[in-house]
Amino acid sequence: MNRIRQDQLTDFTEVYAQHARAIHRYLARRLGTEKADELTADTFVAAWKQWSSYDADRGSISAWLYGIATNLMRRHRRREDAELRALARSMAPEDLIDPADALAVGIDARNRLARVATAIAELRHDDRDVVLLIAWAELSYDEVAAALDIPVGTVRSRLHRARRQLRLSELSHLEIAE
């Protein structure tokens, strides 16, 4: 008997089992849980259809899935922008009407959320994808390059631009690798 090589025996439902929740979390952080429900399913259906094009030498399955999810998100960018700006507005201290809100959430915390939401919203979309794939999906530069099908140099340049715009106080985490 010849057994199929183990590396060919990738059960796609196992791929779903291993990665669906992480992909959903990434999407939910960007678009909310309702849209994430829909796009997570879309991501895996699209991945199934593109399976023959997956190249393990170019990156992990995880990175590949994040790339598909990010591509699918593109038609929802306006929604993401709108939600970030709405969040920033709602968290701005001057909008606080009920003093109890300030006690419950904390003005500092609201301020922080508003600042981060505004900062992300103001990023160019392509730059935002790179930053959030690194910060939230914890992909390496090479993996981001594979996920978005762009050269690593482009990842670095987008990151450089985003870092300047975000004016991150701690640069080391998003430092451009030499």
Added chain:
Amino acid sequence: MITYDELTDFRADVEPMSEQAYQDGLNRLHAEIAPRRNRRWWYAGIAVAAAAACLVTGVVATSGHQPSTSAAAEILQDAAAQAKLKPSVHPKPGQWVYLRSESFDGGVHDVFEEWMPESVQSGGALVFGTSQPRYQMPPYGGQYASLYYAPYGMLQALPTTPKAMFAAISRDACGQARPTETKQLAIWNCARTIIDAAPPAQQAALFGAIARLSSVYVAGTVTTFDHRTGTALAVQDPVLGLVEMVFDNSTHEYLGQRVVPPGRATVDFNAGPVVNPVVVDHAGDRP
């Protein structure tokens, strides 16, 4: 200025994926994957027909419609006799039946392999194609309690007479009958879904059962993806188009299936027959 921690913490408290969303996504994936099984592909045809965008390079040489149920029935009776001549396999509990066939799916020549469990205790069938990853079907039972998911032992237990088989597949419809499907179309689609995996006696009964359908007609002479010439029997499906079973011109031996989408003159899917099923001990074993 924001800190990196602020960036990584932003929306980190988002709600985790609900079990309902997880299961819904898995079900969508199953629905996408399952139709691409060689003997279970008619829903793939729906997607293709809807999109009408699939690259097709197959050759069709249909020589006109000749509605003739008596001619169709004669071919199917011969096909049933041919099916009975095939060797049977008899897997034991825990064993699997290895099925191999070739297909032409949306312009891609594919080799399909499937391992069917003898019984439901071994789990669902395992499917493996050259252009797709392994897929484990859900085991028969619960929402998957239809012939679509039946283990080999269950197919072996199906009736061996055309009349009883007709009743069996009328009841089951492979669990996939579409709301717009006529009863005849549902039976035709169910029969051709399981016919490649069916043991010889049941395959013969399936040919006999569909010979009872008045909507089956001789569509003409066709050329299959592997350049065999045969006679196509067809039923017109409003969604899929012309769905055909192909039989050898002289012996009427079953040669496989094809789908020609509505308004098109090319084939979207063309599957050859399963050749010599073999019993193996494990899913993934090849003879």
